[in-house]
Amino acid sequence: MIELILVVLILAALAGLVIPYLAEARDKANNARAMEEIRGLEIDISTYFAGHGEYPASLGEIGRGTLEDPWGNLYHYLLIQGGGDGVGGARKDRFVVPLNSDYDLYSAGKDGESASPLTASVSQDDIIRAGDGAFVGLASEY
Numbered sequence: 314m315i316e317l318i319l320v321v322l323i324l325a326a327l328a329g330l331v332i333p334y335l336a337e338a339r340d341k342a343n344n345a346r347a348m349e350e351i352r353g354l355e356i357d358i359s360t361y362f363a364g365h366g367e368y369p370a371s372l373g374e375i376g377r378g379t380l381e382d383p384w385g386n387l388y389h390y391l392l393i394q395g396g397g398d399g400v401g402g403a404r405k406d407r408f409v410v411p412l413n414s415d416y417d418l419y420s421a422g423k424d425g426e427s428a429s430p431l432t433a434s435v436s437q438d439d440i441i442r443a444g445d446g447a448f449v450g451l452a453s454e455y
Contacts, residue, residue, distance in 0.1 A: 340423065343383035347420045347440040348449050350380065354388065354418055355446055368392055368416055382420035382440070389427070391417040404441065406455065407432050412443040422452075431455060 357375045362368050372378045372390045380388055393403050394415040403411040404419065409430065421427040422438030430436065431452045439452040448455055 343423070344440060344451060346383045347422075350382065351388070351418055351420070351440060351442055351449050354380070354390075355442065355449075358416065358418075368394060382422075384420075384423055384425060386421055386425045389417070389419050389421065393417065403429070404443075405430050406443070412441065412455075413445050415445055418442040419452075 361375050404417045420440040426435040427439050428436050437453040441452045442449050
């Protein structure tokens with residue numbers, strides 16, 4: 314009986330060590346998927362721009378308005394270049410400089426919450442597009 318209890322305790326200890334690594338691996342995989350989907354959306358938006366001479370007003374115009382990020386939330390798209398209704402809501406870096414000059418495209422990340430400046434704590438897990446597409450990744454790494 315004591316041997317059985319020892320085996321169970323050892324297995325519980327091993328599980329306690331492995332579970333955090335599995336959660337971290339899942340988070341990294343979700344982040345990578347969101348980055349790839351944003352890159353795919355960039356291609357769709359560029360294709361639309363090449364055919365129409367302007368950026369789409371929404372992701373719905375390119376048939377991707379219902380695309381959800383790995384956490385089940387819709388991707389956020391804001392047209393900046395050429396006007397649009399939401400130009401004032403452009404994402405900004407820690408120096409309060411807009412991230413992009415053409416359009417903002419991002420996932421609100423694991424927590425599903427976001428704020429315009431990247432310095433906000435709710436924005437740190439966002440997967441963002443910045444530098445007009447030169448950077449796609451975690452807001453905390455930009």
